[in-house]
Amino acid sequence: MAVNLKQLAEILGLSQTTVSRALNGYPEVNAETRQRVLQAVRETGYRPNRAAQRLATGKAYSIGLVMPIAAGIDSDIHFGEFLAGLAEESVKHDFHFVLNPSAPDDEEATFRRLAASGNVDAVFLAYMRPNDPRIPMLKALSIPFVVHGRSIGGPRDYPFLDVDNTQAFYDATKLLLQLGHHRIALINGPDYLAFSIRRKKGVTRALTEWGLGLDEELVHHSVMADEYGYRSMQHFLERPDPPTAVLCSSTVLALGAVRAINRAGLAIGSDISVIAHDDVLPMLKPENFSVPLTTTRSSLRAAGARIATRLIGGIIGRGDYPEQELWRAELIVRASTGPAPGR
Template identity: 45%
Template structure:
C-alpha cells in the first residue's frame, strides 16, 4: 500500500493526499478527514526511505561511541540512551547507534554526513581535552553534548549535571559530620566530569582549611574492584580515611565490601557518599537508602537531551541552548559522625 494506490482509491492526486496527511493547510477539512480515514482503514504508512530521500532529512539521530568510551560508561550510557530513545520515538525520530574502534570516530561522523545517516548526533563523554566538537562544527552536523566541553560552554549545545556543586555539597556534608580525612575515588582523569567533581571536592576541603592528601585521591575506571582495592589499601595504611567520597555506585559497592572485610561498619566506623545515577538495576532508594548519595537521574538527562537536540534540529535557535541539572543530596545509611 503506497501513496499512489491510496490516491487512486480516493480518486485524488498524490499531492493532495500527501498534504492532507502531513497537515498542510491547503486542503479542506472534509477531504482531510476522508483521507485520514481511508489511510487508517488501509493501514497506509508512508515509506520512510522514500520520505527521507524526498525531504533530505533522515529523521534519525546518531550516537557514535568509541569502544573505549562505551566500556567505561556502559551502564550509565545505556540508561541515558533509554531516556533519549523514549523521546525520539515519541517525536518520530529513529535512534541509530554506531560503536566504532577508537580513532574511527572521525570517519564515522564523516560518513553520517556524507550518506545522510542522521540529522544530528549526541556527543557522549566529553574529555578535558576534547576535539570532536570542532570536527562536528566543520562538518556542519548539529549535535548536543551530554556533559560540557571546557572552553566551548558558550559555543555548543549541552546538558549536564552540576558535578562540581554536587561533589562540593557531598564533601561539605562529610566535613560537617566531623570527617577530616576524606578519600576520593574518582573516574579517569581525562574525563571532563571527573575534573569537575574533583574541583568540587577540593573547593569544599579548602573552604574548611583541610589539607588535601594525594594518598587519598585516586582515579580509575569506575569498577567494583577499583573501589575494593583502593579502600582496602587506604584503610590498612598508616593514617586511614574516616570517609569516602566515591564517583560511582559500582565503585562504592566495592568500597563497602572492603570496609566490611576490614571488620569495620559502614556508616558507623567509616562513612561513604557516592553518586547515584539512578540506574534501574542498582536501586538505592528504599525507605532509607543504603548509600548516602548525590543523585541525578541520567535517564531524565537523556530525555531532556533528546528534546533539546530535536529542538535544535527543528527550530534552529540562533543561540546555543544548554541546561544544568542539579543533583539531590540524599541521606542514607552510609554516613555518620566521625569517630
C-alpha cells in the first residue's frame, strides 16, 4: 500500500514540510536531500494528495490542450506521437492532462474557458496558422503557454518550439537538384497550416537559386494520410511530363506515394527519387521501406517531451529554458534518391 506524506517523512526522518518542499522543487532543499526523497518516493509508491497540494500551492499540476473535433476531421497519428512525448515527460512529474474537445470555430472560446477554470496551470498550442489569433488571445489571458510550431505574421514575442521546415525542404530540394532533377513534385500538408507553407517556401527557394520555378501543377496539399499520398502521386504520374522526383511532408504520405510508384512499374531511386519528412513514427520507419527512404528527420515525440519539460519547469519554478527554440532537421540520404533519369 502506498504511504502518505506523514509516513514518508517518518521513513526519511525529515519534516513533512521538508519532504513537500523537496517534491515541489524548492531551491532551499539541497540536492542530496531531494535525491533521498525522490528515491523513497520510487521505493514506496508515494503519490501526493493533489487536492491538498492545490490548496497549499494554488497549482493544479495539469497541462491543458484543446483538440478540434468535427465531422470530416481525420484522426492524426502525428499528433498522437507528439502527445506520447508530452505524456512520457508529464508522468515523470506526476502531471495530468486536461483535454478539451472543441468545434474548430469555437477553439478560442474553449481556450478561454479552460484558462478561467483553474483546472490547468499552462496550455500548449499546435497546428499553427498564419496570423494565428490564438497567440494574442493567450497573451492577453496571461496563462503560461508554449507553441508547437510558429505562426506566420502577427506577434513574434511568444514561446515556441519548432522545426526549421523551410531549411529542411530547402536542403532536400537542393540534394535533388544536385542529382540533376528539375521536375520536382511536392505532396504537402494542408495549405492553411504554417509548417506546410514553410516547407513549400523551402522548395521554392532552392529551385529559384537554380534558375527554376515550382510548377504549381506538381503541388498537392492534403491531410497527411497514405491514401492522399497515393492519389497525389498517381495524378502526377498520369501527366505527359511526370516529375522525376517527389518530396513528401510525411512518411505516411510517402507510403501512399510509393504504392502508386510501384503500381506504375517504376523503380524508386532510378526512375523516380523520393524524399520524405520523417517524424520518427515508431510504426513507419523509413529504413524499412522496400527501398529505404531519404528523409529529413525530426522527432515529434522528442518535441512533445521538450514542450512538457518547459511547461512543467515553468510551473514548478525549476530550470531555465530558452523562450524560443528552432530545431534543425537532419538530412539522411538513403537509396530512394539517385541521379535523374538520363543523367
